[in-house]
Amino acid sequence: MKNNEVLRVEDLKKYFPVRQGLAGLFSSRKTEYVRAVDGVSFTVREGENLGFVGESGCGKTTMGRVILRLTEPTSGRIYCEGIDITSLNRRELKEQRRRMQMIFQDPHGSLNPRRTVNEILRQSIRIHKLVDGKAEEDSLIKETLENVGLAPADEFWNRYPILLSGGQRQRVGVARVLILRPKLVIADEPISMLDVSVRIGVLELLLAMRDEFGISLVYITHDLATARYICDRIAIMYLGKVVEMGPTEVIYSKPLHPYTQALIAAVPVPDPTVKMQDLPIKGYVPVTGTDTSTCGFYERCPYAMKEHVGENPPLIEVEPDHYVACFKVK
Amino acid sequence: MVKFLKQLESLREFVKLLWTHRMGRAGLIIFSLFAIVAIFAPFLRTVDPNITGSAENMLVPPNSQFWLGTDDLARDIWSQVLFGSRISLMVGFLAASLSIFVGTMMGVIAGFYGGRIGEVLMRIVDFFMMLPTLPLMIILAAVLGPSVWNIIFVVALVSWPTTARVVRSQVLSIKERAFVEASRCIGAGDFLLMFGEIFPNVVPIIFAQAVLVVTWAIYSEAVLAFLGLGDPTTISWGMMLHFAFESGVMSRTPNWIAPPVGSIVVLILGFTFLGTAITDVLKPGYREVRGL
Amino acid sequence: MALLDVEHLKIYYFTQEGPVKAVDDISFSVNEDETLGLIGESGCGKTTAVFAILRFVTPPGRIVAGKIVFQGRDIITLSNEEMRLLRGKGIAMVFQGAQNALNPVMTVGKQISEVILEHANITAAEAWERAKQQLELVGIGSARAKNYPHEFSGGMKQRVMVAIATACTPGLLIMDEPVTGLDVIVQRQLLTLTNDLRAKMHLPIIFITHDLSVIAETCDRVAVMYAGKIVEQGSTVSLYKEPIHPYSKALINSYPSVKGEKKELKSIPGAPPRLINPPAGCRFHPRCEYVMDICRTEEPPLENRNNGRLVACHLIK
Numbered sequence: 001m002k003n004n005e006v007l008r009v010e011d012l013k014k015y016f017p018v019r020q021g022l023a024g025l026f027s028s029r030k031t032e033y034v035r036a037v038d039g040v041s042f043t044v045r046e047g048e049n050l051g052f053v054g055e056s057g058c059g060k061t062t063m064g065r066v067i068l069r070l071t072e073p074t075s076g077r078i079y080c081e082g083i084d085i086t087s088l089n090r091r092e093l094k095e096q097r098r099r100m101q102m103i104f105q106d107p108h109g110s111l112n113p114r115r116t117v118n119e120i121l122r123q124s125i126r127i128h129k130l131v132d133g134k135a136e137e138d139s140l141i142k143e144t145l146e147n148v149g150l151a152p153a154d155e156f157w158n159r160y161p162i163l164l165s166g167g168q169r170q171r172v173g174v175a176r177v178l179i180l181r182p183k184l185v186i187a188d189e190p191i192s193m194l195d196v197s198v199r200i201g202v203l204e205l206l207l208a209m210r211d212e213f214g215i216s217l218v219y220i221t222h223d224l225a226t227a228r229y230i231c232d233r234i235a236i237m238y239l240g241k242v243v244e245m246g247p248t249e250v251i252y253s254k255p256l257h258p259y260t261q262a263l264i265a266a267v268p269v270p271d272p273t274v275k276m277q278d279l280p281i282k283g284y285v286p287v288t289g290t291d292t293s294t295c296g297f298y299e300r301c302p303y304a305m306k307e308h309v310g311e312n313p314p315l316i317e318v319e320p321d322h323y324v325a326c327f328k329v330k
Numbered sequence: 331m332v333k334f335l336k337q338l339e340s341l342r343e344f345v346k347l348l349w350t351h352r353m354g355r356a357g358l359i360i361f362s363l364f365a366i367v368a369i370f371a372p373f374l375r376t377v378d379p380n381i382t383g384s385a386e387n388m389l390v391p392p393n394s395q396f397w398l399g400t401d402d403l404a405r406d407i408w409s410q411v412l413f414g415s416r417i418s419l420m421v422g423f424l425a426a427s428l429s430i431f432v433g434t435m436m437g438v439i440a441g442f443y444g445g446r447i448g449e450v451l452m453r454i455v456d457f458f459m460m461l462p463t464l465p466l467m468i469i470l471a472a473v474l475g476p477s478v479w480n481i482i483f484v485v486a487l488v489s490w491p492t493t494a495r496v497v498r499s500q501v502l503s504i505k506e507r508a509f510v511e512a513s514r515c516i517g518a519g520d521f522l523l524m525f526g527e528i529f530p531n532v533v534p535i536i537f538a539q540a541v542l543v544v545t546w547a548i549y550s551e552a553v554l555a556f557l558g559l560g561d562p563t564t565i566s567w568g569m570m571l572h573f574a575f576e577s578g579v580m581s582r583t584p585n586w587i588a589p590p591v592g593s594i595v596v597l598i599l600g601f602t603f604l605g606t607a608i609t610d611v612l613k614p615g616y617r618e619v620r621g622l
Numbered sequence: 623m624a625l626l627d628v629e630h631l632k633i634y635y636f637t638q639e640g641p642v643k644a645v646d647d648i649s650f651s652v653n654e655d656e657t658l659g660l661i662g663e664s665g666c667g668k669t670t671a672v673f674a675i676l677r678f679v680t681p682p683g684r685i686v687a688g689k690i691v692f693q694g695r696d697i698i699t700l701s702n703e704e705m706r707l708l709r710g711k712g713i714a715m716v717f718q719g720a721q722n723a724l725n726p727v728m729t730v731g732k733q734i735s736e737v738i739l740e741h742a743n744i745t746a747a748e749a750w751e752r753a754k755q756q757l758e759l760v761g762i763g764s765a766r767a768k769n770y771p772h773e774f775s776g777g778m779k780q781r782v783m784v785a786i787a788t789a790c791t792p793g794l795l796i797m798d799e800p801v802t803g804l805d806v807i808v809q810r811q812l813l814t815l816t817n818d819l820r821a822k823m824h825l826p827i828i829f830i831t832h833d834l835s836v837i838a839e840t841c842d843r844v845a846v847m848y849a850g851k852i853v854e855q856g857s858t859v860s861l862y863k864e865p866i867h868p869y870s871k872a873l874i875n876s877y878p879s880v881k882g883e884k885k886e887l888k889s890i891p892g893a894p895p896r897l898i899n900p901p902a903g904c905r906f907h908p909r910c911e912y913v914m915d916i917c918r919t920e921e922p923p924l925e926n927r928n929n930g931r932l933v934a935c936h937l938i939k
Contacts, residue, residue, distance in 0.1 A: 201889035268835035
């Protein structure tokens with residue numbers, strides 16, 4: 001285990017049983033599962049931003065929650081700075097929570113509407129007993145508010161979330177985790193519900209968190225364009241598996257997996273002189289729980305061949321630090 | 331201290347909002363009226379309502395001495411009505427408080443944990459809901475004996491399940507919201523999540539529910555007293571009706587019947603108005619729709 | 623003459639706090655066989671403006687001034703019955719989050735034929751045939767006419783909405799954030815469909831979105847809205863190449879792209895203003911990096927530049 005690994009995930013799986021209802025009691029069919037996360041492995045190094053990109057249903061949000069043990073994994077191991085957190089009990093886990101935090105998607109729903117800004121931040125301090133005494137708490141809150149760009153702190157001190165703009169609420173969300181000085185932050189679509197003119201500001205804040213506080217970021221999104229802007233490495237997810245992973249510019253300029261190629265081709269470009277490319281794939285994302293003995297992309301893949309049925313392509317390193325799970329790519 | 335003042339401030343705001351609501355305004359007025367009457371009853375009464383009198387003062391129709399007349403024991407009806415308001419409001423609030431407290435506890439715990447605990451708790455709630463309220467109250471009151479406190483207990487016992495149901499369903503929906511998970515992610519334990527995060531957001535619904543329980547308590551007290559299960563030494567509106575019925579002259583003395591019945595109806599109406607107003611006012615977007 | 627001419631439209635919402643100037647004197651036009659994009663952030667008034675075109679503005683909102691001339695008639699002056707006939711046939715709309723606008727207990731085929739029957743004097747059987755054709759047109763296939771909305775995915779429901787909206791070959795189609803919230807690939811399929819329909823039916827479209835890249839893919843002309851006003855208008859190609867208004871410039875410079883060079887992005891400080899008390903003078907001045915004294919006091923008028931570009935900014939003098 002390298003010393004500068006902030007997060008290591010090994011073969012993480014999260015399966016949700018599909019409720020059979022009353023009929024299930026009498027049928028002899030095996031319980032079916034939704035394989036939300038189906039064997040994901042990766043590492044995040046110190047000071048690195050790793051992006052997870054995929055469409056809805058690919059499992060990226062579930063994966064983020066499982067890593068923080070907001071939902072328990074079905075199997076697999078999660079190591080935070082070398083410590084295996086999958087087997088910790090509640091008390092130990094609470095201590096670990098200081099090091100791994102989350103920023104949520106909905107600026108409106110992620111703040112308790114009945115708490116003021118300073119009360120929200122104070123809760124973080126008190127749960128982990130970061131400092132002693134109210135004066136110390138106040139000064140830490142003030143400093144953190146200024147760190148996230150909510151200055152002067154006095155203006156925001158007693159405000160309820162309803163009086164904050166979307167961007168300001170997300171900044172409070174960032175402050176709430178920043179105050180703990182975590183090593184790793186998982187950001188689940190942090191800007192998708194914000195106005196476009198405000199998004200870059202929040203992204204810059206996330207980048208500043210890395211530069212000034214050494215916080216590594218796992219950035220979960222469906223938006224390829226903003227992921228490119230903020231992430232050093234990108235992992236593309238499809239049906240619970242990572243199908244391609246590598247440095248950002250490599251993935252965007254030389255995508256190898258057919259799904260990645262389709263994704264990049266599908267994203268509209270803010271340049272009206274560029275014509276829309278034809279999409280090489282067809283159809284819609286199949287419902288999970290179907291046949292998993294074959295590559296999940298088989299039905300939509302333009303390069304699908306009969307020989308590919310019955311086996312799942314493993315994730316292999318085809319170039320230094322560039323991984324692909326595809327039979328076509330050798 | 332600062333927190334208390336802040337809460338007072340938001341209470342003031344809340345009352346102001348209620349005032350803008352038509353029903354809320356009516357409810358506030360009615361409630362204030364009866365509250366004043368209850369508090370200042372000793373100053374507003376003309377005669378000590380407990381004093382019985384001689385035969386010539388019995389069943390006297392309203393006159394300048396006895397504003398609403400007298401009952402069959404020459405007690406002044408006006409003064410009785412005034413003091414009766416104390417019992418009704420007291421029973422209303424105390425029974426509601428007890429009922430709300432128990433119901434909320436059950437509802438929050440059942441809603442938050444769900445699973446086994448939730449199921450067990452909800453089955454207890456279901457059991458209590460199944461019991462027929464009026465017969466149960468009558469039996470309990472008869473068994474426990476005539477006393478205002480017994481009535482309060484009985485009313486609370488029968489009404490807490492509804493609160494538990496309402497609170498639980500609210501908790502179920504709040505539990506899913508991102509800020510609860512965010513707190514859990516920060517490291518908040520179950521207790522902090524239930525009472526620090528979820529409960530403050532349930533309070534509005536509890537208010538609305540409380541008001542309804544109060545109306546129900548007032549009504550139940552009147553019914554039980556009327557049926558003779560109340561304490562004959564305390565003056566309450568239900569008790570007045572009980573004596574009126576027992577006396578046999580009910581059909582000829584509207585001045586004896588109308589005041590207590592009217593008071594019960596108006597007070598319950600006032601609280602019902604308040605309840606409706608609270609529910610409306612607490613709906614998100616109320617201010618915007620009214621252009622406030 | 624343009625197909626649709628909006629002139630000096632003003633829509634205010636009268637609240638107890640005062641009038642909210644949601645749309646404050648905007649003018650634009652849509653010609654035959656072109657797509658006009660309306661871009662702006664939340665609260666800029668774009669949805670309110672197009673709601674006015676269909677006369678959907680409800681109290682406390684009111685159209686206080688202006689004209690909306692469609693095919694030569696001022697919509698504001700039409701009677702309720704004339705307006706009802708116009709909706710769906712003359713002008714049709716695909717709403718934001720339209721997937722929730724479908725009736726869950728009616729088959730999609732029935733919902734399409736309902737609209738057709740409303741505006742055409744034909745039998746139910748004929749309407750059903752037309753409905754099936756519409757489903758073919760949007761790529762769902764006539765075999766699914768008897769399916770219910772819940773049997774479709776989000777993107778397909780959106781296509782059903784398009785099928786309903788185009789069922790009576792409207793003279794103008796308005797699409798309000800039709801691809802917002804959809805996955806990338808589904809979004810692309812819907813945009814391709816929109817462009818195909820445009821080409822096949824020569825359908826003029828007003829396309830509302832906050833997404834610059836979507837506009838680039840679909841619209842011939844674009845109008846940029848900010849805080850209830852149109853700040854710049856012109857052909858998409860030239861506006862994207864050379865934006866003049868500081869807000870347009872800032873928007874384009876804050877848009878990441880997956881292709882080409884990774885460019886340096888700049889954020890726009892501040893946030894869109896509340897329209898109950900918009901800033902005096904130019905509404906963008908608190909966030910503008912080129913702000914001058916005159917911007918704080920005088921509102922810049924929308925002026926014509928020689929190449930068909932309209933800009934409202936004091937800088938261009």
